[in-house]
Amino acid sequence: MLFELSPSRQTLALVDCNNFYASCERLFNPSLNGKPVVVLSNNDGCAIARSNEAKALGIGMGEPYFKWKHLIETQGVKVFSANFALYGDMSRRVMATLQQFTPNIEIYSIDEAFMSLDDLGIVDHEAFGRDVRRTVLRHTGLPVSLGLARTKTLAKVANHAAKKVPRHQGVCVLLDDAAVRARLASIPVGDVWGVGRRKAKWLNDQGILTAEALMDFDDRLIRKHLSVMTLRTVFELRGIACLGLEAAAPFKKSIATTRTFGDEIRDPAELEAAVCSFTALSAESLRGQGSAAGGMQVFVETSPFKPDYYANAVFGDMCPPTSFTPALMGMARRLLARICRPGLSYKRAGVVLMGFVRADAEGAGLYEAPAQQEKQGRLMEAVDRLDGDVFWAREQLSDGLHLKQARRSGRFTSRWSELLQVC
DNA sequence: TCTGGGGTCCTAGGACCC
């Protein structure tokens, strides 16, 4: 049997910050309250967060800036370059507040967390939700919404309702079977967590339009035409928990640093410097989780919106696996040399680390003398403590990371270097 | 003129093996 088939008795809450990045900008600039606010992606390319007022103007998620730029003049839209240092810091404050209610939380993304409510002795779930909401607002100034339900997928549904249905005022409890069914009937199948555009289209073609219809659909057809993941989603809609709370942050299996450049790069030395910067950032994150990388991918790309598009990627093996930045940079440069064609203007590049082993595992650094290894480790620790204020020599050539960020707000909460325009 | 970044997982298909 694939799954335990009895309905779940657990209770989960999904806490989600409302329009997170836009709310963070408002926090330090109250004059933005009530006005449409949009936060842009790197290079000020497209919208990645919108206040409710901005959504009401029809500015879509991921919509390119140039398409709605005119609304700045006509509708008074306030626009900001992404300030990930600020958002990361605010996220940590929100999560710390949630952890005061229970240590059993799963930080799912920068602005979302699942809380296990079992063992808390909650009698009135609605009142509990309101308490969490009030407390987070008081501690951080950020508005959140809560959805309470028996499974993660239903908690997502409840959270959606908490945001969209005014009478819920940010808290929706969905524990009763009849209430679940009624709610699912009002939700388009494409809005269900785990059902993307492609699966929604297939389901619509089968006559499945709502989450309720998906809940009642044929398991065998789901398994045959979609995937086991989608079948899990269907079970979760039925109140049968297939996805557990993952309290410990899982080890990443790959770590990538990639950027689209604000201005295209023609000079191979500059491209190399940028790739070295990406390597240093990925390596820092790698050491942060105590891993060493056994593999690396480097890729480059010209603008896909121009003729003579060129994209290429190459893999290399690190033997033994390492987290030592100079060794990783050396590999990155060798790989880049194999795919970088002179004369082209590059718009995007990236470094992906993979094939991780624990940094202290046997085999990691097997061929380095122990004294050498220890020296390298101490050096990297010292570098990481300096928190981005150190530049590797080859990075310096890159003059930052070639990002355009015309409208970034101040670093209200961070001492991070102004030079490194990354999260 | 101007279109993000960082992840995970599944599936299909080929190579290879017995």
Add this chain to the structure above:
DNA sequence: TCTGGGGTCCTAGGACCC
């Protein structure tokens, strides 16, 4: 007309999420 079959491993590409 013709075909063994089943297993594993790897990779590329797709789909999805925030």
